[in-house]
Amino acid sequence: MSISEIFDSMDYGPAPESREIALDWIASHKGRFGLFVDGGWTPPASGQWFTSTNPATSEALAEIAAADASDVDAAVAAARKAQGDWATLGGHGRARHLYSLARAIQRNARLLAVLESLDNGKPVRETRDIDIPLVARHFYHHAGWAQLQGSELAGYSPMGVIGQIIPWNFPLLMLAWKIAPAIAAGNTVVLKPAEFTSLTALCFAEICKDAGLPDGVVNIVTGDGATGELIVGHKDVDKIAFTGSTEVGRRIRAATAGSGKHLTLELGGKSPFIVFDDADMDSAVEGVVDAIWFNQGQVCCAGSRLLVQEGISDRIIAKLKARMETLRLGDPLDKCIDMGAIVAPVQLQTIQTLVEKGQAEGAELWQPGWAVPKEGCFYPPTLFTNVAPAATIAQEEIFGPVVVVMTFRTPDEAIKIANNTRYGLAASIWSENINLALDVAPKLDCGVVWINSTNQFDAACGFGGNRESGFSREGGLEGMMEVLKPRFENTLPAYQTTATAEQSGATTASPLASLDRTAKLYVGGKQARPDNGYSLPVLSASGDKIAEVGWGSRKDIRNAVEAARKATGWTGTSAHNRAQVLYYLAENLETRRDEFARRLTETTGVSPEQARQEVDATLSRLFSYGAWADKYEGSIHTPPLRGVTLAMKEAIGTIGIICPDENPLLSMISLAAPAIAMGNRIVLVPSERHPLTATDFYQVLETSDVPAGVFNIITGKRDDLSKTLASHDDVKSVWYFGPEKEGAATAEAASTGNMKRIWTCHGRQRNWFDPEQGEGRDYLRHATQVKNIWIPYGE
Numbered sequence: 117m118s119i120s121e122i123f124d125s126m127d128y129g130p131a132p133e134s135r136e137i138a139l140d141w142i143a144s145h146k147g148r149f150g151l152f153v154d155g156g157w158t159p160p161a162s163g164q165w166f167t168s169t170n171p172a173t174s175e176a177l178a179e180i181a182a183a184d185a186s187d188v189d190a191a192v193a194a195a196r197k198a199q200g201d202w203a204t205l206g207g208h209g210r211a212r213h214l215y216s217l218a219r220a221i222q223r224n225a226r227l228l229a230v231l232e233s234l235d236n237g238k239p240v241r242e243t244r245d246i247d248i249p250l251v252a253r254h255f256y257h258h259a260g261w262a263q264l265q266g267s268e269l270a271g272y273s274p275m276g277v278i279g280q281i282i283p284w285n286f287p288l289l290m291l292a293w294k295i296a297p298a299i300a301a302g303n304t305v306v307l308k309p310a311e312f313t314s315l316t317a318l319c320f321a322e323i324c325k326d327a328g329l330p331d332g333v334v335n336i337v338t339g340d341g342a343t344g345e346l347i348v349g350h351k352d353v354d355k356i357a358f359t360g361s362t363e364v365g366r367r368i369r370a371a372t373a374g375s376g377k378h379l380t381l382e383l384g385g386k387s388p389f390i391v392f393d394d395a396d397m398d399s400a401v402e403g404v405v406d407a408i409w410f411n412q413g414q415v416c417c418a419g420s421r422l423l424v425q426e427g428i429s430d431r432i433i434a435k436l437k438a439r440m441e442t443l444r445l446g447d448p449l450d451k452c453i454d455m456g457a458i459v460a461p462v463q464l465q466t467i468q469t470l471v472e473k474g475q476a477e478g479a480e481l482w483q484p485g486w487a488v489p490k491e492g493c494f495y496p497p498t499l500f501t502n503v504a505p506a507a508t509i510a511q512e513e514i515f516g517p518v519v520v521v522m523t524f525r526t527p528d529e530a531i532k533i534a535n536n537t538r539y540g541l542a543a544s545i546w547s548e549n550i551n552l553a554l555d556v557a558p559k560l561d562c563g564v565v566w567i568n569s570t571n572q573f574d575a576a577c578g579f580g581g582n583r584e585s586g587f588s589r590e591g592g593l594e595g596m597m598e599v600l601k602p603r604f605e606n607t608l609p610a611y612q613t614t615a616t617a618e619q620s621g622a623t624t625a626s627p628l629a630s631l632d633r634t635a636k637l638y639v640g641g642k643q644a645r646p647d648n649g650y651s652l653p654v655l656s657a658s659g660d661k662i663a664e665v666g667w668g669s670r671k672d673i674r675n676a677v678e679a680a681r682k683a684t685g686w687t688g689t690s691a692h693n694r695a696q697v698l699y700y701l702a703e704n705l706e707t708r709r710d711e712f713a714r715r716l717t718e719t720t721g722v723s724p725e726q727a728r729q730e731v732d733a734t735l736s737r738l739f740s741y742g743a744w745a746d747k748y749e750g751s752i753h754t755p756p757l758r759g760v761t762l763a764m765k766e767a768i769g770t771i772g773i774i775c776p777d778e779n780p781l782l783s784m785i786s787l788a789a790p791a792i793a794m795g796n797r798i799v800l801v802p803s804e805r806h807p808l809t810a811t812d813f814y815q816v817l818e819t820s821d822v823p824a825g826v827f828n829i830i831t832g833k834r835d836d837l838s839k840t841l842a843s844h845d846d847v848k849s850v851w852y853f854g855p856e857k858e859g860a861a862t863a864e865a866a867s868t869g870n871m872k873r874i875w876t877c878h879g880r881q882r883n884w885f886d887p888e889q890g891e892g893r894d895y896l897r898h899a900t901q902v903k904n905i906w907i908p909y910g911e
């Protein structure tokens with residue numbers, strides 16, 4: 117036998133990691149864990165406990181407290197009590213605490229890695245080399261943000277108490293993603309781990325205590341979805357941050373509608389892994405292993421759809437099958453295995469059911485020939501070919517080690533198939549042609565793209581998705597912005613509601629007869645009659661009826677959204693061109709300065725001087741966003757890999773904008789200009805009380821080279837129109853700045869269809885003249901979404 121034959125025939129012996137360290141720690145708590153509230157352990161008020169189980173062996177590991185309403189109350193009260201002192205401790209004080217936590221995590225790395233493997237079933241090789249190092253890195257990185265908060269995040273304050281609900285697939289890493297930025301910024305937290313995997317969160321609680329973190333800053337309440345609901349519904353929680361299934365995310369969006377709570381959602385995915393025919397095939401095959409068999413495929417951004425260019429598909433599939441034969445599955449604590457156990461029997465059942473469905477729908481299943489352990493929750497790596505793009509297994513998130521293969525001929529077709537999903541979390545692109553890869557990356561509707569790599573994470577690089585994968589980002593500056601709010605928001609007064617014409621007793625809607633003297637709507641670059649043929653009266657400041665405007669309906673909104681959908685050229689055009697158009701809008705508004713000032717005096721009752729000030733402030737605002745158009749740029753991160761991560765700021769798409777009544781010209785442009793400066797198209801509902809400055813603005817738009825469909829205006833009943841916008845699937849975001857809190861609540865509740873992002877003023881009135889409140893980075897941030905594109909380089 118030659119030496120190479122000996123090597124080829126050698127098998128791996130087991131290399132088990134000792135479990136004692138974790139079992140001893142559990143035993144030190146007598147196998148039973150209360151809730152971690154206000155820096156101490158308390159038993160559950162209900163006296164209810166549940167069992168945490170090792171999915172690889174089915175053995176019980178520990179008894180965990182099930183928190184009820186009074187426990188959640190106590191945890192929220194502790195967090196509230198601690199928040200003031202924690203915030204006033206200052207950035208440096210908090211940085212020192214986060215640094216201590218990072219050091220303590222490193223000191224306890226082995227305990228945490230083994231405990232995580234036991235509780236979750238994931239290979240200890242992954243917890244040791246990926247999960248726990250990333251957890252420590254997250255606390256180090258965010259110690260840095262706390263330190264720099266005063267200089268780099270000036271003007272922002274913490275949100276307060278944040279309720280955090282996390283899943284079971286990366287239990288400690290998801291905890292770190294949630295807790296580190298939140299406490300760095302001066303918030304306090306109540307976190308609920310997933311019911312299958314509470315142990316590392318409880319171990320982290322003990323680490324917090326030992327590291328001297330002030331009591332009440334971090335509170336851990338354990339329990340199932342019912343406990344989660346209690347946190348979501350708690351009236352003294354300022355923000356909910358959730359990672360988990362889209363279904364539960366949707367329920368949380370509905371439950372928080374109108375509550376004034378901030379919300380971030382990191383939901384499911386069905387991410388494409390695209391292999392072009394010039395890819396390094398062996399690397400791509402290793403990439404698939406990391407994309408879909410990492411953590412048994414229980415990864416929200418798993419590359420679960422393998423899209424292969426037709427000419428190489430047979431070769432890729434053959435190589436992949438050969439590689440699958442060599443994957444090793446077994447005891448998660450064996451350092452030589454590639455795949456461990458599925459988290460729980462119920463998840464195993466979900467995987468089996470979806471796989472059976474795939475077979476029933478005609479897809480071809482392939483699994484390696486080796487035997488799967490009979491005891492414990494194991495499922496083999498699985499490959500499906502002959503899969504139709506609309507098949508259940510190509511559309512539903514399986515959350516298991518199952519990849520479906522589809523082929524494509526051209527890059528355009530690859531992009532179409534890749535985007536043919538309701539999700540939009542991540543994508544991998546494999547090609548040796550960087551031109552091709554960088555051309556495809558921006559065309560994928562998702563938040564993260566890995567070029568010639570997959571499943572890369574770093575604390576400095578934002579992570580998160582689009583569409584039904586949720587909104588917002590975690591990590592880096594983007595993540596910090598999700599746990600802060602502009603400081604001025606703390607001092608804004610509640611709206612003094614202004615009556616609409618109708619409410620003030622003016623004639624109600626009239627039929628179309630007088631419509632020729634009625635201002636129409638503005639759709640697709642043209643003035644259009646409202647579909648229902650009705651108009652609404654407009655009153656002067658002194659209460660006289662001075663005009664009528666079109667009473668926009670659902671149909672008009674649909675037409676406007678359709679016009680906006682077609683105006684993709686605006687998103688693709690250069691920032692320089694968009695800036696030119698904004699300056700041109702200002703130029704044309706200036707030529708009508710007196711006319712607009714007169715209109716403002718007539719409709720709102722301000723003095724001629726105040727009216728001129730409003731027009732001038734509007735001109736300045738247009739200039740501001742002309743200036744910003746080519747300056748609100750992305751950044752380049754340098755995570756610990758040989759390569760770079762481009763954080764690209766992209767337009768969101770079509771944004772629905774609901775304007776307030778005060779300063780109707782200035783507030784309208786303050787909202788519209790940042791949205792279009794960043795390349796979005798808008799459907800804008802102007803002030804219901806004072807719509808005439810908006811309808812007068814049609815002529816400014818018509819003379820300013822604004823392409824048709826970019827800026828659409830629908831007059832009418834604000835809250836009806838906003839509900840229609842919020843429930844429209846082609847609208848990607850709604851900004852609600854109307855005075856009624858219920859209007860915002862309705863928009864939030866209606867947004868669950870495509871999980872669009874909603875930005876509201878929460879019934880608080882801004883001073884639109886104040887540049888801090890009325891313009892700037894916060895508007896631009898809401899007008900963009902960041903896509904992180906990872907580009908490794910070198911041999």
Ligand code: NAI
Nearest residue numbers: 282283309310340341344345360361364383384416513515
């Ligand atoms: P899930 O979304 O039900 O659970 C996630 C967390 O939310 C857990 O802590 C759970 O206790 C909590 N929760 C459940 N219902 C809640 C409610 N009504 N209000 C507040 N909190 C609630 O996910 P689950 O059942 O563990 O897994 C189901 C599917 O979700 C998986 O098969 C997978 O497809 C997907 N999933 C996606 C994840 C992701 O990272 N995107 C993570 C985990 C699961």
